[in-house]
Amino acid sequence: xxxxxxxxxxxxxxxAGCKEIGDSKWFGALVDTAESWHRGVHRTxxxxxxxxxxxxxxxxxxxFFRGNGTQEVGKEDYNAHRDAGFVDWRVxxxxxVDTPLELSMEDIRALPQRTQVTRHDCVEGWSAxxxxxxxxxxxxxxMAGVQEGANYVIFRCAxxxxxxxxxxxxxxxxxMHPQTIVAHxxxxxxxxxxxxxxxxxxxxxxxxxxxxxxxxGIELVASxxxxxxxxxxxxxxxxxxxxxxxx
Amino acid sequence: xxxxxxxxxxRKKHALGTRIWHWINALSVTILFMSGLNIxxxxxxxxxxxxxxAAEQAWLEVPRFPGWATIPGYxxxxxxxxxxxxxxxxxxxxxxxxxLAALRNGHFRRDLTTRWADWKPSNVWQDIRQHLKxxxxxxxxxxxxxxxxxxxxxxxxxLPLMIFTGMVMSPGMEAAFPWMTDIFGGxxxxxxxxxxxxxxxxxxxxxxxxxxxxxNPMKQLADMISGGRDDExx
Numbered sequence: 084x085x086x087x088x089x090x091x092x093x094x095x096x097x098x099a100g101c102k103e104i105g106d107s108k109w110f111g112a113l114v115d116t117a118e119s120w121h122r123g124v125h126r127t128x129x130x131x132x133x134x135x136x137x138x139x140x141x142x143x144x145x146x147f148f149r150g151n152g153t154q155e156v157g158k159e160d161y162n163a164h165r166d167a168g169f170v171d172w173r174v175x176x177x178x179x180v181d182t183p184l185e186l187s188m189e190d191i192r193a194l195p196q197r198t199q200v201t202r203h204d205c206v207e208g209w210s211a212x213x214x215x216x217x218x219x220x221x222x223x224x225x226m227a228g229v230q231e232g233a234n235y236v237i238f239r240c241a242x243x244x245x246x247x248x249x250x251x252x253x254x255x256x257x258x259m260h261p262q263t264i265v266a267h268x269x270x271x272x273x274x275x276x277x278x279x280x281x282x283x284x285x286x287x288x289x290x291x292x293x294x295x296x297x298x299x300g301i302e303l304v305a306s307x308x309x310x311x312x313x314x315x316x317x318x319x320x321x322x323x324x325x326x327x328x329x330x
Numbered sequence: 331x332x333x334x335x336x337x338x339x340x341r342k343k344h345a346l347g348t349r350i351w352h353w354i355n356a357l358s359v360t361i362l363f364m365s366g367l368n369i370x371x372x373x374x375x376x377x378x379x380x381x382x383x384a385a386e387q388a389w390l391e392v393p394r395f396p397g398w399a400t401i402p403g404y405x406x407x408x409x410x411x412x413x414x415x416x417x418x419x420x421x422x423x424x425x426x427x428x429x430l431a432a433l434r435n436g437h438f439r440r441d442l443t444t445r446w447a448d449w450k451p452s453n454v455w456q457d458i459r460q461h462l463k464x465x466x467x468x469x470x471x472x473x474x475x476x477x478x479x480x481x482x483x484x485x486x487x488x489l490p491l492m493i494f495t496g497m498v499m500s501p502g503m504e505a506a507f508p509w510m511t512d513i514f515g516g517x518x519x520x521x522x523x524x525x526x527x528x529x530x531x532x533x534x535x536x537x538x539x540x541x542x543x544x545x546n547p548m549k550q551l552a553d554m555i556s557g558g559r560d561d562e563x564x
Contacts, residue, residue, distance in 0.1 A: 094398075101361075101401050105409055114412040117419055125502035134505035139380070149383040202380055202517065204501055206407065208373035209383035210517055288505045323408040329502020330415060 136287035150277025181228030194218035216268035239300030342557035347431035368410035380516035
């Protein structure tokens, strides 16, 4: 009996210790370090070429593309845009750029398009394959002219989750990556609302929460510190998910 | 030069590198397993192939793991991933360094390699019978066949599979090594294999602990800390 008590005690102490460590500042710093090591390794391994996410054949798309997070925006002005077919939808390009832009859906469709069949991996563990079409973000950023000192791109969204506006961000490597597109078509059709109508960012080398939906703005900044909660994204601010979601 | 001077000293039952790795690995695998159960709770279905998100594609509905079995002790995918991501480094680098050390000091060659004769069904059966009789005395060599098979299976198959299937699940890693996803038959297959291997490791853990408890546990524990003496092989 004594031995069992000892083991139970050890187990409880282990879990309590884990909780103590998990809540501590230094463990947070350690996690950030591990995260940047992972990012460094991923980028280093792909350095000799532009490492691309795998692309699939059109025949391999999932019969249905699951939506997660916001499925319905549920705001009056969004619904008005949706009901009008998004003819007056605008996405702004602002911040550290030479020429701020305001792009309509027509402008987006008039740019050179990239179509890619890719796999979407949710942080929860599931995957779905879809065909996405839209202009490369790099093309839009070139039009606006990125200024010296811009280190991150912030993506503003129309949806609100749990009382906070959804937003996301990525670094310039990912922003300029050929597979990073502003998608307006999924499997050849305008995006369904659950998948981000009318515009969704595709950031193929990272997990699903880094693919913001209902895009309203693209903003170039030097630092993430002063944006919303300062951690670079809705889930990062709210629940402490890693900013780099390449793992 | 080092080897000559050390040759006079009686060899330890467990080399220093083996002992250090054993305990670092025990800690990191425990943390990875328990944080992995928390991650599993985020989406309790497993699939084969590249994709899957709904019940009709699943080959297994995974039960929800209770808080006492997970790290942290409540559902938090973000924080479980933090633990998993930090200890993945400890686990993978630890295994790599142990493998290099065990190659260098002859542990693998001396203690884990088998001869063809060892695989004869009669020999394996004899080994199983002795285990079931709880007779752990065996002749020459540190390990009997079942021990060699179990340790080699864990060190060379299960632990590396955990690392490689884990890498396949990382979209950033996948962009650098896309062929690795294909080897495992797709990301969801890799996720399934990751899960299966985790439970095979758990099964190893249970048997390992059980056999230690049945064969002079305090001495076994002390030997894995101090190194013990080689002449009284396990």
